[in-house]
Amino acid sequence: MSAEAADREAVTGSRPCTPPQTSWFEFLLDDTLLESHLQKFSPDPMPVQLITQFLEQASKPSVNEQNQVQPPADNRRNRTLKLLALKVAAHLKWNLDVLEKGLSIAVLNMLVNELLCVSKVPPGVKHVDLDLSTLPPTTAMAVLVYNRWAIRTTVQSSFPIKQAKPGPHQMNMLNHVQQEKELTENILKVLKEQADDFIMVLEGVLGIKKDFYVHTMRTLDLLAAEPCTANGETECSTAGLRISADELHCQVRYDLGTVFFQQGCTNPPCYEKAREHFLKTRELLSKLGDGAVHCRIDEKRLAGYCQACGVLTGSSDVSDMQSTPFTQIHNFIRSGNYKGLIEIFLEDNLALSLPNHFRQSVLREFFQKAEQGNKALNEVCYKICACNAVRDVLEGQVISVQFRQLLLKPTKEKIDFLLEVCTRSLKMEHISDFSKRNMAAFLKNLCQSLEDLQFVVMISSHELLMVLLKDDERKALTDQIRKRSSCINLCTKPLTSFYDIPASASVNIGQLEHQLILSVDPWRIRQILIELHGMTERQFWRVSSKWEVPSDYSSVILGIKDYLTRDLVYILMAKGLHCIAIKDFVHARQLFSACLELVTEFSPRLRQVMLNEMLLLDISVHEAGAGSSRERPPPDLVSRVRGYLEMRIHDIPLRQVVGEEGVAFMLNWRENEYLTLQVPTSLVHKNPYVKLGQLLAATCKELPGPKESRRTAKDLWEVVVQICSLTSQHKRANDGRVSLIKQRESTLGIMPRNKFIIFIRKLREPLVLTTLISLFVRLHSIVRDDIVNEVTAEHLSIWPTTLPNLQSVDVEAVAITMKELVNYALTLNPNNHSWLITQADIYFVTNQYSAALHFYLQAGAVCSDFFNKTVPPDVYTDQVLKRMIKCCSLLNCHTQVAILCQFLREVDYMTAFKALQEQSSHDAMDSFYDYIWDVTILEYLTHIHHKRGEAEKRQIAIKAIGQTELNASNPEDVLQLAAQKRKKKFLQAMAKLYF
Numbered sequence: 001m002s003a004e005a006a007d008r009e010a011v012t013g014s015r016p017c018t019p020p021q022t023s024w025f026e027f028l029l030d031d032t033l034l035e036s037h038l039q040k041f042s043p044d045p046m047p048v049q050l051i052t053q054f055l056e057q058a059s060k061p062s063v064n065e066q067n068q069v070q071p072p073a074d075n076r077r078n079r080t081l082k083l084l085a086l087k088v089a090a091h092l093k094w095n096l097d098v099l100e101k102g103l104s105i106a107v108l109n110m111l112v113n114e115l116l117c118v119s120k121v122p123p124g125v126k127h128v129d130l131d132l133s134t135l136p137p138t139t140a141m142a143v144l145v146y147n148r149w150a151i152r153t154t155v156q157s158s159f160p161i162k163q164a165k166p167g168p169h170q171m172n173m174l175n176h177v178q179q180e181k182e183l184t185e186n187i188l189k190v191l192k193e194q195a196d197d198f199i200m201v202l203e204g205v206l207g208i209k210k211d212f213y214v215h216t217m218r219t220l221d222l223l224a225a226e227p228c229t230a231n232g233e234t235e236c237s238t239a240g241l242r243i244s245a246d247e248l249h250c251q252v253r254y255d256l257g258t259v260f261f262q263q264g265c266t267n268p269p270c271y272e273k274a275r276e277h278f279l280k281t282r283e284l285l286s287k288l289g290d291g292a293v294h295c296r297i298d299e300k301r302l303a304g305y306c307q308a309c310g311v312l313t314g315s316s317d318v319s320d321m322q323s324t325p326f327t328q329i330h331n332f333i334r335s336g337n338y339k340g341l342i343e344i345f346l347e348d349n350l351a352l353s354l355p356n357h358f359r360q361s362v363l364r365e366f367f368q369k370a371e372q373g374n375k376a377l378n379e380v381c382y383k384i385c386a387c388n389a390v391r392d393v394l395e396g397q398v399i400s401v402q403f404r405q406l407l408l409k410p411t412k413e414k415i416d417f418l419l420e421v422c423t424r425s426l427k428m429e430h431i432s433d434f435s436k437r438n439m440a441a442f443l444k445n446l447c448q449s450l451e452d453l454q455f456v457v458m459i460s461s462h463e464l465l466m467v468l469l470k471d472d473e474r475k476a477l478t479d480q481i482r483k484r485s486s487c488i489n490l491c492t493k494p495l496t497s498f499y500d501i502p503a504s505a506s507v508n509i510g511q512l513e514h515q516l517i518l519s520v521d522p523w524r525i526r527q528i529l530i531e532l533h534g535m536t537e538r539q540f541w542r543v544s545s546k547w548e549v550p551s552d553y554s555s556v557i558l559g560i561k562d563y564l565t566r567d568l569v570y571i572l573m574a575k576g577l578h579c580i581a582i583k584d585f586v587h588a589r590q591l592f593s594a595c596l597e598l599v600t601e602f603s604p605r606l607r608q609v610m611l612n613e614m615l616l617l618d619i620s621v622h623e624a625g626a627g628s629s630r631e632r633p634p635p636d637l638v639s640r641v642r643g644y645l646e647m648r649i650h651d652i653p654l655r656q657v658v659g660e661e662g663v664a665f666m667l668n669w670r671e672n673e674y675l676t677l678q679v680p681t682s683l684v685h686k687n688p689y690v691k692l693g694q695l696l697a698a699t700c701k702e703l704p705g706p707k708e709s710r711r712t713a714k715d716l717w718e719v720v721v722q723i724c725s726l727t728s729q730h731k732r733a734n735d736g737r738v739s740l741i742k743q744r745e746s747t748l749g750i751m752p753r754n755k756f757i758i759f760i761r762k763l764r765e766p767l768v769l770t771t772l773i774s775l776f777v778r779l780h781s782i783v784r785d786d787i788v789n790e791v792t793a794e795h796l797s798i799w800p801t802t803l804p805n806l807q808s809v810d811v812e813a814v815a816i817t818m819k820e821l822v823n824y825a826l827t828l829n830p831n832n833h834s835w836l837i838t839q840a841d842i843y844f845v846t847n848q849y850s851a852a853l854h855f856y857l858q859a860g861a862v863c864s865d866f867f868n869k870t871v872p873p874d875v876y877t878d879q880v881l882k883r884m885i886k887c888c889s890l891l892n893c894h895t896q897v898a899i900l901c902q903f904l905r906e907v908d909y910m911t912a913f914k915a916l917q918e919q920s921s922h923d924a925m926d927s928f929y930d931y932i933w934d935v936t937i938l939e940y941l942t943h944i945h946h947k948r949g950e951a952e953k954r955q956i957a958i959k960a961i962g963q964t965e966l967n968a969s970n971p972e973d974v975l976q977l978a979a980q981k982r983k984k985k986f987l988q989a990m991a992k993l994y995f
Contacts, residue, residue, distance in 0.1 A: 025057075034050075034084060034087060034088070035217065037050075038088065038091045046102070047088045047091060047092055047098075047102075048088075048098065048099065048101075048102025048103055049102070050084070050085070050088050051085045051088050051089060051099075051102075051103060051107065051111060052102075052103060052104075052107050054081045054082070054084045054085040054088070055081070055082065055085050055107055055110050055111065055114075056107075057078075057081050058072065058077075058078040058079075058081035058082050058085070059072050059078075059110065060072060082114050083118070083220060083223075085111060085114065086111070086114060086115060086118060086215065086220055087217045087220050087221075089111060089115075090214075090215050090216050090217050090219075090220055091217060093214075093241065094145055094214055094215075095296055096145075096148065096149055096152060096296075097296050099111070100149075100152065100153075100156070104180065104184070105153060105184045105187055105188070106180060106183045106184055106187065108149065108153075109187050112145060112146045112149050113146075115142045115145060115146070115215070116142050116143070116146055118142075118215075118220070118223055119136075119138050119139045119141075119142035119143075119215065120136070120139055121139055121142055121143055126197065127143050127146070127147060127197065127198075127201050128197040128200045128201055128204075130143060130201075132144070132201075132204060132205060132208060133208050133210070137211070137212050137213035137240065138213050138214065138215055138219065138240050140208075140212060141212045141213060141214045141215075141240075141243065142214075142215075143201065144201075144202075144205055144212065144248070144252070145214070147198045147201045147202055148202065148251070148252070148255050150191050150194070150195075150198045151195070151198050151199065151202065151255050151256070151258075151259050152255060152258070153187075153188070153191055154188070154191050154192055154195050154198075154259065154262075155258045155259050155262050157188050157192075158262055195259070199256065199259060202252050202255060202256055203256065205248065205249070205252050206249055206252060206253070208245070209245050210245060211242055211243060211244050211245055211248075212242075212243045212245075212248055213240035213241060213242055213243065214240055214241045214243060215240055215241075216240055216241050219240050246284055246287060246288060247284075247288055247295045248295075249280075249284060250281055250284035250285055250288060250295050250297070251295045251296070251297065253277040253278075253280050253281045253284070254277070254278070254281045254297050254302065256273075256274075256277045257273075257274045257275075257277035257278040257281060257305060258274075258305070260273040260274035260277065261274040261278075261305060261308070261309065264312065268312075271309055271312045271313050272309075272313050274305070274309050275306070275309035275310065275313055278302060278305045278306050278309060279306065281297065281302060282302060282303075282306065285297060285299070285302070307324060307326065307327050310327065311327065311330050325344050325348060325353060325354060326354075326358070328340070328344055329341060329344055329362065332344070333362075333365075338380045341380075341384075342380070342383050342384065342387070345359065345383075345384060345387040345388075346387060346421060346424050346425070348387075348391075349387060349390060349391050349394070349421070349424070349425035350424075350425060350427060352391075356388075356391070356392075356397075359384075359387075359388050359391065360388065360400075362384065363381065363384045363385055363388060363402070366380055366381050366384060367381055367402070381406070382406045382414060382417075383417060385400070385402050385403045385406055386403065386406075386414075386417060386418050386421050387421055388400065388403070389403040390418075390421045390422055390425050390439075390442075391425070393438050393439055393442045394425060394426075394435045394438060394439065395435075396434065396438055398590065398593055398594070399442075400597070401594075401597055401598065404523065404526075410450060410452065410455050412454075412455070412458070415455050415458050415459065416458075419458070419459065419462050419464065422439060422442075422443065422464055423463075423464050426439065426464070428467065436468055439464075439468055440465070440468040440469055440473075443459055443462075443464070443465045443468070444465075444469075444473075444477060446459055447459050447460050447477065447481065448480075449527070453481070456481055457481070460477055460478070460481055509532065509535060509536065512528050512531060512532055513532070513540070513543050515528055516528045516529070516532070516540070516543060516571070517543060517544050520575055520579065520584075520587040520590075520591065521590070522572060522590055522591050522593075522594030522595075523594070525568070525571060525572065525575070526568055526594075529564060529567055529568055529571070530564070533563065533564045533567075537563065539563075539567070540567045540571070541558075541566065541567045541570040541571055541574075546574075546578070547570070547571060547574035547575070547578075548574060548577070549570055549573050549574050549577070550577075550655050552653040552654065552655050553573065553609055553653055553655075554570075555653075556603075556605060556606060556609070556653055557569050557570050557573070557606070558570070560603075565598070565602075568598065569595060569598060569599060569606065572591050572592070572594055572595040572598070573591075573592075573595055573610075573613070575587075575591050576588045576591035576592045576595065576613070576617075577613075579591065580616075580617060580620055583620075583624060585617065585620065585621045585624070588617055589614075589617060589621075592610060592613055592614050592617060593614075595610055596610040596611065596614065605651060605652055605653075608649060608652045609652065609653060612644060612652075612654070612655070612658050613655075613658070615640050615641065615644055615658065615662075616655075616657070616658045616661055618637055618640070619637070619641070619661050619662070619665050620661075622637060623665070623668075623764075632669060633665075633669060638666075638669070638671065641662045641665055641666060642666075642674060644658065644659070644662055645659065645662050645663070645666075645679065645683060645687075645690060646679075646680060646683065656689075659687055659689050659690065660689045660758075660759055660762065661762060663675075663687075663689040663690055663692070663693035663759075664689075664693075664759065664762035664763055666693060666697075667693055667696055667697060667763055667765055667768050668762075668763060668764045668765045668768075669765075670765060670767075671697075672697040672698075672700060672701045673701075675690075675693050675694045675696075675697035675698075676694060676697050676698045676701060679694060688750035688751045689751070689759060691719070691750055692719065692750065692751070692756075692759070695712065695715050695716040695719060696716065696768055696771065696772070698712040698715075698716075699712045699713050699716050699771055699798070700765075700767045700768055700771055703767065703771065703795060703798075713775075713798040713799060714799075714800060716771075716775065717775060717779075717799055717800055719749070719750055720756075720775055720776075720779070721779065721803065721809060722749040722750070723749035723750070723751065723752075723753050723756050724749075724753060724779070724809055724810050724813050724814050724817065725749065725805075725808045725809055725810065726808055726809070726810045727808070753810075753813055753817070756817075757817060757820060760772060760820075760821055760824065761824055764828055766828075766829065766832065769821070769824075769825045769828070769835075770793075770794055770795065770825075770834065770835075771795065772821055773793050773794075773818070773821055773822055773825060773835065773838060774793045774794055774795040774796055774798075774799070775799060776814060776817055776818040776821055777791045777792065777793040777796065777818060777838060778793075778796050778799040778800075778801075779799075779809070779814050779818075780814050780815060780818050782801070782802065782803055782806070783803070783806065783809050783811045783814055784811070784815075784845075786845070789844070789845040790841075790845070791818070791838060791841040791842055791845060792837060792838065792841050792879070793834065793837075793838045794834050818842070819842055822835060822838055822839050822842060823839075826839060830858075830862075831862040832862075833859040833860075833862055833863045833875050836855050836856075836858050836859035836862065837855070837856070837859045837875070837880060839855045840852045840853075840854075840855035840856040840859065840880075840883075841883070843855065844883050844886075844887065849886075849887040849890050849891055850887075850891060850994065852883070852887050853884060853887045853888070853891075853990075853994050854994045854995065856880060856883070856884050856887075857987065857990055857991050857994055857995070858991075858995070859875055859880075860875060860876055860987060861987075861991055863875055866988065866991070867983070867984045867987040867988050867991070868984065870980060870983075871987075876903065878904055878905055881900060881903050881904055882904070884900055885897050885900045885901060885908075885911065888900060888923075889915065891922065892918075892920065892921060892922040892923075893921065893922055893923035894915040894916065894918040894921040894923070895915070895916070895921055895923050895924065895925045895926075895928045895929075896923050896928065896990065897911065897912070897915035898912040898913075898915045898916050898932070898937060899928060899931050899932055899986055901915075901937075902932065902933065902934045902937065902979075903983065907934055907936075907937075909936060909937070909940075912937055912940075913937075913940055916937075916940060916941060916944055917944065919948075925953075926952075926953045926956045926957075928986070928989075929941065929956050929957055929960045930960055930982070930985075931982045931983075931985055931986035931989070932960060932982070933966060933975075933978055933979040933982045935961060935966060935968060938957055938960055938961040938966075939961065941953075941957040942954055942957045942958055942961065945957060963978075965977075965978040966978055
């Protein structure tokens with residue numbers, strides 16, 4: 001049994017037994033089973049699953065004797081199934097939230113239509129033409145439930161939803177999904193056409209002041225027992241579950257509000273209607289309190305609707321508008337009260353209630369207005385940006401580029417406001433040490449980056465900075481400011497195209513270039529480039545020959561027309577890639593984030609490039625951190641890798657390594673279902689790594705099963721054989737004969753062998769590595785054609801046993817790849833006994849017997865607690881033991897050979913006796929006699945030493961054979977215990993020799 005299989009068996013054996021699920025037909029056989037099932041704490045199947053099963057079985061078409069499909073029969077079985085579905089819905093108190101969440105539109109449509117049937121709603125009559133006040137209560141309630149569902153479904157269908165990814169490509173599955181999709185579309189089409197009628201029905205309900213009654217399990221049972229009598233009873237005021245008029249009106253008004261709100265985007269007056277309904281809903285909801293039976297309304301969502309309607313209708317209702325900062329911000333923007341707006345942002349720096357993305361969206365809105373010519377908003381932009389920057393500082397986030405740009409022209413007013421924001425954003429008695437350190441670092445960096453000493457002194461002498469800094473930090477900052485006889489302005493005004501920086505001739509270009517090479521701070525890099533471009537026009541991306549950007553990207557980056565932007569993007573990317581190479585992921589993220597923020601403003605292509613590189617960085621970070629401890633990656637990262645592999649943007653330059661890492665990532669985390677079933681076919685043909693990953697995933701997916709699949713394994717085999725193949729280049733001589741010049745690596749493989757090996761070194765999943773090792777071991781055995789000295793591995797039976805074109809395979813390449821693959825696998829897990837046996841076999845067939853023994857012994861040690869337990873027989877098979885015997889024999893350790901002969905299933909006396917006859921042995925000889933438990937071998941030793949006149953050694957052998965635990969009359973378990981004890985001591989002694 002393999003290590004993986006043993007682990008799976010252990011996990012499976014430890015799982016508790018799950019009680020069998022109740023089948024749908026059991027409820028037909030036992031009338032009392034449904035109610036008892038639904039009363040369980042966690043029934044399996046769940047109520048909504050039962051409804052689906054009942055209705056699906058009741059609506060199955062039948063086939064007549066002529067093999068023609070007939071509609072579902074109206075028999076007792078199907079009527080009972082429909083009634084059971086209604087009873088489950090009644091148990092759920094007709095809660096549409098629960099039903100809509102658990103049932104498809106098609107199934108729920110069947111359910112509410114069946115409710116109309118059993119409630120005796122007049123067929124063929126439009127609901128809008130019915131007078132609900134004259135109908136029996138349960139009948140009127142059935143009409144109401146149907147119309148509420150229709151309105152809610154219409155509204156929900158207008159929301160954008162994420163399309164589900166396709167499942168396995170099976171024709172019957174696809175047909176079923178397509179049919180269900182078409183059915184749902186037809187239902188929605190009908191509901192949307194009749195939406196006005198549904199609204200009129202619900203509005204008519206608001207004029208009915210009496211209570212309603214909805215079917216319960218009891219009334220439905222009465223319907224089944226005595227239809228006439230039961231119908232009469234359900235019409236009376238005491239049957240069913242009573243729903244008060246207020247509760248009903250509350251729910252109906254909410255549903256009407258949602259549909260009017262949805263219609264408001266094409267008909268704005270509907271927003272006013274929606275607002276009236278929502279306000280009345282809120283009033284009724286407060287009146288009902290916690291006593292509602294049928295009414296299910298999300299109060300937070302209702303509040304959101306009220307606020308949105310207030311904004312869209314321009315309402316000044318104080319009770320409606322004063323509750324949240326979002327509404328206040330909208331009112332301030334609309335009224336032009338920017339002072340109040342800034343005040344909310346300042347207060348939120350303490351409350352932290354506004355999401356960062358919302359604050360940034362408000363800032364972007366003001367930037368757009370300012371760019372359109374409203375210069376009066378420049379001050380507002382700075383103040384909002386300063387508030388956002390301080391919020392980012394407190395939370396340890398990267399400060400935006402906009403804030404840095406706005407500080408390129410500092411003024412006393414700007415610095416004063418910034419210090420005010422910093423002061424008001426900190427409550428010293430409640431602030432965390434983390435936020436204090438961040439704020440202190442921010443203000444210190446601000447002092448160092450400003451040129452004007454007046455502003456530097458304003459900040460450094462401010463009370464807030466004095467409180468935040470320690471005494472030695474204050475002293476160091478004061479000394480630094482005192483020593484600054486002149487300031488180098490690295491951040492003045494923007495250039496015409498990007499940054500407009502006046503030259504500063506006092507700065508030495510060479511010094512700045514040296515700083516540019518050393519710095520990994522994106523803001524500092526930008527400052528230096530600004531200064532350099534202000535002094536001279538050169539290609540500063542050439543300053544260091546170590547700055548390398550992939551050729552896939554360089555043409556796009558170097559095509560940027562603005563030279564400063566070009567240099568900045570190139571250097572940020574080059575430095576980020578270098579940081580990834582040296583595993584400095586923190587600085588790499590900072591550099592890439594700054595580069596992404598920069599290119600987003602002008603190049604969608606480069607933005608996508610940076611997103612791809614950020615994905616590669618996130619993969620590297622996870623694999624180096626949480627991934628190394630086998631912690632699964634977050635679903636978002638897996639989703640992003642899938643998105644990259646499926647990318648169809650043709651003009652985006654793509655690096656092969658990103659796809660390579662993505663496929664390796666999916667294999668390492670066993671995303672085999674995606675690689676085998678969901679990855680697009682066009683991508684498989686286009687990307688060789690995806691094709692290889694798909695074949696590996698398909699083969700690994702089949703391995704744990706009871707029958708190992710050969711078809712997928714054969715496809716993988718053919719691809720790998722092609723990679724390891726050679727092509728012969730020929731030349732025709734003058735006499736017409738063809739002469740062989742040389743053999744080259746085949747170009748017909750999906751990738752070169754060196755890239756294949758690089759890809760292998762990115763894999764970490766044991767099953768994938770075991771599969772590849774098995775493949776190369778089989779391939780190596782075929783090309784070597786040496787049956788006696790074959791390397792062994794797991795799962796060899798799935799691979800072909802012959803090659804049609806054996807001469808075309810590069811034997812040396814196969815051997816080298818196999819060795820490198822096994823060595824790499826053992827660096828990941830040196831305790832995998834299967835890999836250790838394979839490594840030992842490789843050394844054995846290459847005549848490195850000492851190394852082979854080392855790994856044979858290590859394989860036994862790792863699975864037996866250093867031989868304190870019995871080595872499993874599937875590890876030390878007879879073949880392994882015979883190879884260990886041969887290793888010892890060729891190393892002239894003949895006593896070890898004799899002892900190992902005892903380990904075989906059938907003791908090999910002939911080999912043992914022959915070894916003991918050797919007089920020249922390079923092992924400890926008689927000191928090993930204590931490890932022999934076979935009496936026959938000990939007797940032979942005694943005879944040999946007597947014959948040679950070796951009295952001392954003979955006495956040692958006699959002493960060993962005279963131990964009572966080796967007496968042949970002992971019980972079998974005593975003899976086994978004696979043998980096991982000697983095996984343990986001998987193998988531990990061998991390990992000390994060869995480890």
